Amino acid sequence: MQDRSITDIGKLEFERNSNLKPYELFTQEPYPNKVCKMLLIEFQKKGERIHFKGIDVQNVNEKNYSKYAYRKGSARGGDITFTTKFGDLDKKLNTLVNTQFPNLIELSETEDADNATFFKGWQHSFIDNYDQIKSELQNTYDNQEKQDKLNSAFTLTIDVDGQRRLLSDFKIVQRLISKNGIEGNYNKYGVVSKAENKICSICHQQKPEVYGFGSPFKYSTVDKTGTVSGFFNQKNNWINYPICETCAIEMELGKNYITKYLTKYFFGKSYFLIPKAVMPNDTESLDNALGLFNEIDYQIKNSESITSNEDFLMEKIGQTNNNLFTLNLLFFEENPTTKAIKIKMMLEEIPPSRFRKLFIEIPKIINNNPLFKDLDYHYKKKQKQDLKFSFRLFKQFFEDSFYEITYKIFMGRKISEKELHERFMKVIRANYIKRANNEGFVEKGDLLIAKCFLLQNYLAELNLIKYEN
Structure with missing residues (x-):
């Protein structure tokens, strides 16, 4: 993900809050x-x-x-x-x-x-x-x-x-x-990392000073000697990541906005949803994207009929009728002590049209299959309902590789038919053993098989199954 996307959001925030005093920016x-x-x-x-x-x-x-x-x-x-x-x-x-x-x-x-x-x-x-x-x-x-x-x-x-x-x-x-806000971009760990008259890595302009500790998110830490390049010298970290004062301030504003408003959850996985205008300096499209997310958040908070916040968000993005912005989805885990984030997966520059295909068009096709109508969901309760696609179903069969299957689907990478069937059989066997031993929650076998067929149909419609010879 380009940090320019974060800077652009910060620039918008700066313009919206032009009446703030300098200290309030920090x-x-x-x-x-x-x-x-x-x-x-x-x-x-x-x-x-x-x-x-x-x-x-x-x-x-x-x-x-x-x-x-x-x-x-x-x-x-x-x-x-x-x-x-x-x-x-x-x-x-x-x-x-x-x-x-x-x-x-x-x-x-x-x-x-x-x-x-x-x-x-x-x-x-x-x-x-x-x-x-x-x-x-x-x-x-x-x-x-x-x-x-x-x-x-x-x-x-x-x-x-x-x-x-x-x-x-x-x-x-x-x-x-x-x-303190400015100094934090070049003075940390008892080390000063800055240089004069160098090119900023964000705005690509020569600036009187650039700083070495201005990264908006702690993707990694440079508090130990040997964890950075620049001849293993922390003060030379500006070589790796030179950032001028203006961009550092805008990135901090962008980071604060993203942390507060664009931190999302995808079936238990944390991620940042970061929009980027397709055309440089197209602040209107970026502003519209942020406004869209605010409206979606409002609908989620004030609706009792939404069964899956994750699917609802993706569907709403897919309903956007233009591709004037793309989305970066940065999946991460945060260290509770250092607050450094470990990137687990990056989905870069995904257009709304891809969300439309994955969460609206293909689900509409497969959900109409009579095979998924009026299914028994419970052993004891006589309750029938339709089985409908939700990305949550993939987590049931790909719990230990959910990032990988998500990446392949979003990016259009093929999935081995053999691996797919092995995943299905592993869950079906485990469910059968639990039923035989009367252990824990057990799904109806025909419902579980229907889920397998639904996911296979979904991937087939996307042409993402790599069939064996």
């Missing part, structure tokens, strides 16, 4: 698509003294998250803002005292000297009240519902002249977030 939702319970560590300024006031709780969502100034950090280094997800409390609070406050004070001394004393006083008050803050914070967290605990974070606020001020209300905090 803020993130702590828990995308969920309501975050934000625990506020409240302070109060009276005269020249700053006092700890207590703990309050606010709901944070996609409409108000930017004012809480959260930005995710690395798995090893933790979040890089005062606002942080709830976790090891001692570790989190010590990071505020020993890292976040010193960074803020250092920057304020050079760029906002008038407020440096104020932030030092805030740090001292935090240290003086450390035990009480920890105790009240933990108690507030413990008194939450289980689901709220899973979506909890905390931050700092301060009352000044009777008005609550969030961290984002301070310009120096805004500056710190922007600075």
Whole structure:
């Protein structure tokens, strides 16, 4: 998949949010698509003294998250803002005292000297009240519902002249977030990777600076020496993947949009659904594609009649009457610790017409076969219904190679007739043995055989069966 596709989405997001302040481009939702319970560590300024006031709780969502100034950090280094997800409390609070406050004070001394004393006083008050803050914070967290605990974070606020001020209300905090957002593209793992007057790999223009750690998704990690080229030197990672500042910002916006709105599931497999306009700079077609996905999501969330979200999404894409955009489907598994994604399969530049054939035209042909009408679905219940095509059926017979069979079908690769029949017989035998031993769920034999015929007919209509001599 070309990262240009991600950049194009980010460019659209930048245009849509042209009124945002620079720091807001780098803020993130702590828990995308969920309501975050934000625990506020409240302070109060009276005269020249700053006092700890207590703990309050606010709901944070996609409409108000930017004012809480959260930005995710690395798995090893933790979040890089005062606002942080709830976790090891001692570790989190010590990071505020020993890292976040010193960074803020250092920057304020050079760029906002008038407020440096104020932030030092805030740090001292935090240290003086450390035990009480920890105790009240933990108690507030413990008194939450289980689901709220899973979506909890905390931050700092301060009352000044009777008005609550969030961290984002301070310009120096805004500056710190922007600075960290840019630096993250070239300064990681204690290594600086950037170069001057080089060609950006995304926009293909010579730029004053290009960075080496600007990859939008962590397809792989370069935190260990020897995992990158460039003479095994991490600082030379810019050679592998040079990205200019503008493209890095647009890619981050694109990544955030994709993660929030275009992360899908295909019968248990996670993937990103990333549109790409066929013609360069055709922002209208790209915008229409994103609008289509938003409309489909709305229909799925508000309909009780949709039996398969996966098939419904694919059918709706297939109903698109033009091929002005193609789709990249990036199937992945995410490491829960490092958040690096392992690519399991890539389907690149699939046009809507291919979805139409796979999920509308061919199913319509095979579903009309009388063989699949009025089938008994249960041993005990006298319930008949039609068997209809769903891609889910392939998972039943290709559980251990679902990526492979999906790739072949989307890309038009032949499937051996012998392998197909072996797959069918393996499931039929296993079902027979379970019935003989009275073990677990057992399907009716004629229903299982009907599924085999349906899938074989589907592949035959697509001309995807490689027959043996």
